Amino acid sequence: MKTINSRARLLASGLCLVAALYNCKTKEVESVTPFTYTFKGLESVTLPEVKPTTPASVSVTAASVNSSTVAAAVASGLSSVTATGQVPASVQQAATDVSKAVSAEKATAIAAAFTPTVISNLASTGTLPADLKTEVAAIASNPALQAYLPTFTMPQVNGKTVGGRLGATDVTLPVAIANATADDACTVAANTAYASAVAKLDASKQTQSAPINAQFTQAQTTIQADATACKSSKPATYDGYRAIALQQLNQVIATLSAAKTILGESTYNLLSVLYYVAYSQAVTGINTLQAADTNTCDAVASAKIANAQAARDADLNQINSNYTTAVASLQKARATAIASCHNQGNGGRKGANGE
Amino acid sequence: MKKRYSFSAFATLALSFFIQPATSQAQVNLKSVSVGASYWSPSLDYWNNRSFLTEYNGGDGAKLSGAVMPTAALEIGLAKGFSVGGRVGYWSKSVSSALSSGGINRNETFKLSIIPVSLDLKYTFAKLATDETAKAPFLTPYIGVSVARYFVNNDFSRQVASGTGSLNETQAGNTYGAQVFVGAEKQLVKKLYLALDVRYHLGSYSQGVRTETTSTTETVSLNGLEAGLSARFKFN
Numbered sequence: 001m002k003t004i005n006s007r008a009r010l011l012a013s014g015l016c017l018v019a020a021l022y023n024c025k026t027k028e029v030e031s032v033t034p035f036t037y038t039f040k041g042l043e044s045v046t047l048p049e050v051k052p053t054t055p056a057s058v059s060v061t062a063a064s065v066n067s068s069t070v071a072a073a074v075a076s077g078l079s080s081v082t083a084t085g086q087v088p089a090s091v092q093q094a095a096t097d098v099s100k101a102v103s104a105e106k107a108t109a110i111a112a113a114f115t116p117t118v119i120s121n122l123a124s125t126g127t128l129p130a131d132l133k134t135e136v137a138a139i140a141s142n143p144a145l146q147a148y149l150p151t152f153t154m155p156q157v158n159g160k161t162v163g164g165r166l167g168a169t170d171v172t173l174p175v176a177i178a179n180a181t182a183d184d185a186c187t188v189a190a191n192t193a194y195a196s197a198v199a200k201l202d203a204s205k206q207t208q209s210a211p212i213n214a215q216f217t218q219a220q221t222t223i224q225a226d227a228t229a230c231k232s233s234k235p236a237t238y239d240g241y242r243a244i245a246l247q248q249l250n251q252v253i254a255t256l257s258a259a260k261t262i263l264g265e266s267t268y269n270l271l272s273v274l275y276y277v278a279y280s281q282a283v284t285g286i287n288t289l290q291a292a293d294t295n296t297c298d299a300v301a302s303a304k305i306a307n308a309q310a311a312r313d314a315d316l317n318q319i320n321s322n323y324t325t326a327v328a329s330l331q332k333a334r335a336t337a338i339a340s341c342h343n344q345g346n347g348g349r350k351g352a353n354g355e
Numbered sequence: 356m357k358k359r360y361s362f363s364a365f366a367t368l369a370l371s372f373f374i375q376p377a378t379s380q381a382q383v384n385l386k387s388v389s390v391g392a393s394y395w396s397p398s399l400d401y402w403n404n405r406s407f408l409t410e411y412n413g414g415d416g417a418k419l420s421g422a423v424m425p426t427a428a429l430e431i432g433l434a435k436g437f438s439v440g441g442r443v444g445y446w447s448k449s450v451s452s453a454l455s456s457g458g459i460n461r462n463e464t465f466k467l468s469i470i471p472v473s474l475d476l477k478y479t480f481a482k483l484a485t486d487e488t489a490k491a492p493f494l495t496p497y498i499g500v501s502v503a504r505y506f507v508n509n510d511f512s513r514q515v516a517s518g519t520g521s522l523n524e525t526q527a528g529n530t531y532g533a534q535v536f537v538g539a540e541k542q543l544v545k546k547l548y549l550a551l552d553v554r555y556h557l558g559s560y561s562q563g564v565r566t567e568t569t570s571t572t573e574t575v576s577l578n579g580l581e582a583g584l585s586a587r588f589k590f591n
Contacts, residue, residue, distance in 0.1 A: 027528040028528050028561035028572060031526070032407070035456075039457060186457045188566065192567060
């Protein structure tokens with residue numbers, strides 16, 4: 001019985017030992033925590049902040065139509081002729097000045113040539129029959145009549161007559177980044193830290209560039225929308241000018257007709273020619289001004305975009321310059337870090353043979 | 356899986372001795388207990404050739420070489436010179452170094468501990484018990500094989516001078532292996548014997564290795580010769 005118990009204990013012990021060994025799976029020994037290298041020179045390099053610069057403003061001199069004060073005085077004098085039966089001196093002087101540019105006979109013919117159809121065609125298309133146009137041009141160029149004709153101020157953008165173009169500078173491309181080779185944990189860490197720092201610079205550069213580019217894009221959109229609205233508003237404005245000019249012509253011709261008997265045939269024709277020529281010049285001038293003013297919309301837009309572009313490019317160039325400087329600092333810091341990676345140790349054999 | 360199959364075969368063989376016919380039962384007994392010391396020099400190729408220890412001592416490296424290992428064992432006699440037994444040891448080695456790298460000074464100490472636990476099957480070339488007239492031999496030789504389980508422990512300390520990163524940590528794992536051994540014992544007095552045991556370890560374990568950017572697994576060889584002496588107390 002004793003032998004049986006002893007054998008049973010041995011058997012149980014053996015089974016337990018076998019089971020304990022058999023049931024346990026192997027287990028990998030986890031890694032020692034690797035040393036984390038820190039390189040202050042690589043962590044402290046940042047990009048200076050660059051905020052979007054406000055683009056320079058665009059100065060615009062508006063187009064204008066300047067009516068003749070002398071002609072207005074003549075018209076005022078004419079309006080009193082029928083009431084007073086007297087021809088004011090200003091009206092007489094005007095007839096005298098016109099006679100310096102055109103003879104009475106020719107004035108009669110020119111006045112007759114301005115039929116309602118010609119005037120209507122002039123108002124709608126801005127053109128005159130070729131021979132009449134030549135005559136009108138010759139009279140209008142006479143110095144004696146300059147004071148009676150309207151003048152026009154051409155629009156200007158940044159002090160230049162519309163039509164000038166402004167350029168933009170190129171954007172500097174970022175510098176290429178060379179990767180260094182790695183040979184040990186410290187060097188790998190230095191290169192990793194460098195790459196991380198460069199990535200941060202890249203992100204920072206992107207963060208700084210984004211609002212600048214966005215501001216330019218937004219400005220561009222707004223400017224182009226403004227230009228479109230500007231151009232679409234011009235026809236109505238200048239149609240109004242042409243309507244006023246025609247109204248004034250009709251009014252002064254009616255006044256002249258009412259005072260024709262008092263003025264006399266010759267003076268009537270001379271003054272009629274004066275106002276037909278003035279009207280022709282007004283229509284031509286208004287049409288020219290409308291074209292220039294319409295072009296001004298584009299010129300202003302171009303100038304504003306150029307200014308916005310210049311502001312953007314200056315900012316981006318500054319960012320790129322800062323970036324280049326920062327990367328150069330990082331490269332220098334990396335070189336210093338890698339140089340410091342050489343294990344100076346104690347150089348001895350402490351621990352080499354165990355303790 | 357292969358290890359499990361080989362271990363199962365060994366376990367079956369070992370257990371077969373417990374189910375012998377009744378005529379053999381009387382030979383199953385606690386045969387001896389031993390304590391001793393051995394010098395074991397495991398290869399530890401990873402640590403010595405490829406690990407961060409190679410950066411120690413100004414780049415000269417630090418090696419985990421052999422060390423004296425205390426051992427304890429017991430033996431259960433079976434039949435016809437065969438016996439089974441259990442044996443355990445404790446091997447440890449540490450290395451340390453000052454390091455100055457990346458502009459940071461630090462001291463690191465790495466201690467590796469291995470506890471081999473083996474189940475031995477041994478054959479002793481002893482005279483037959485019935486031959487009482489024969490003269491006791493000067494030495495009694497034996498041979499054997501073992502299946503072993505190795506418990507591995509890392510103790511790592513890093514002290515960073517004027518900076519963050521100081522730590523004390525431990526990692527543990529285990530693996531299986533095998534051993535073959537030969538030896539001889541000599542009777543000193545009555546039941547006390549002195550045994551010389553030479554065995555070769557066959558095995559390896561997996562060591563995780565991380566850097567700041569990578570994570571791999573290295574195989575660390577435990578192959579190596581062990582030789583030692585032990586005092587053995589025999590019960591019969």
